[in-house]
Amino acid sequence: MGQEALIEVRDVQKVYSKKNLLGKETRQVAVDGVTLTLYKGETLGLVGESGSGKSTLSKLILGLENPSKGEVDYVGLNPDDLANQALQIIYQDPFSALNPYLSALELVKEPLYKLPKKEADELARAILERVGITGEAIHKRPKAFSGGQRQRIGIARAVVNRPQFVVCDEPTSALDVSIQAQILQLLSELQEEFHLSYLFISHDLNVVRHFAQRIAVLYKGVLVELAPAEQLFTNPQHPYTQYLLSANLPLSPSEARKQLHQIANNIQDVELASSAKWIEIEANHFVRK
Known part of the structure; x- marks a missing residue:
């Protein structure tokens, strides 16, 4: 090919x-x-x-x-x-895949444990913004988000290390059909x-x-x-x-x-x-x- x-x-x-x-x-x-x-x-x-x-x-x-x-x-x-x-994975059910006690920012920073804290924080914030989780929302826990937003956090966590x-x-x-299209895009x-x-x-x-x-x-x-x-x-x-x-x-x-x-x-x-x-x-x- x-x-x-x-x-x-x-x-x-x-x-x-x-x-x-x-x-x-x-x-x-x-x-x-x-x-x-x-x-x-x-x-x-x-x-x-x-x-x-x-x-x-x-x-x-x-x-x-x-x-x-x-x-x-x-x-x-x-x-x-x-x-x-x-090598990374994005799960079908982001709610069960995400630690309910961590904020969106903490969840996405977790895979960056090898980096200095400041650099990890900057990278996590940047990828969260890229997937549409911005402002004070990054400090909220998974239960505060919709299914589509949780999947966005799961995607951010999977790609933050540039796999x-x-x-x-x-x-x-x-996800609902309209949200499916957004996630696929x-x-x-x-x-x-x-x-x-x-x-x-x-x-x-x-x-x-x-x-x-x-x-x-x-x-x-x-x-x-x-x-x-x-x-x-x-x-x-x-x-x-x-x-x-x-x-x-x-x-x-x-x-x-x-x-x-x-x-x-x-x-x-x-x-x-x-x-x-x-x-x-x-x-x-x-x-x-």
Whole structure:
């Protein structure tokens, strides 16, 4: 694609095992053999039903979990970048993600603990102003803000250290549609200003279509399709992708998850055969068949 690689995920698998009361061990394969490259400055959309492995894959990429097999290689980052919080995350629910006892300014200053207090204070105030939290509001705690304002504080906290890669974990799904558009616009502007790369997880396929350059589709922990956004929508190849695009999912995250789960139950005939090959059916459009 002529782009510079930032992170390479190679044949990554994550297996969780636990023992029941009788000592019998059960294994759950959350991510199974995923290989993909994330490029500098790009937004890669990640879609799939609840339990498809999206959150687990994002944790593996962020280094919050270790793969059971395979590796995540930060080819576009040096060790100093990684030590300085080059990888960040914006959560779906900013209220639960933000410490309720800290002010907006304190929350955004927290990641800057390595800097002198004056410099940290100046940087935190500047990024808060950039995301629209100004004046005396910076001294208020999360409960004093609306959902959209809290998400702005969460975004400020995530980007204040100038990371290179940010996981956006359904960052607009808890917000009203009008506020969603504002947050997406802000994320887009910050991406350009700070040269950010995004992994954008969402149940809202229309949002992903317009916000991401490429879309990866996960089904039962397996990457089944990867394509430029428009190609995926105009020429979906995998049966699961086709079901997703025809579902017309509701805006409510909880309702969308229920419907995604039903979709998964309705396509039990779609098998993930070990003999399936990863093939390129058109330029940069890959599918497991």
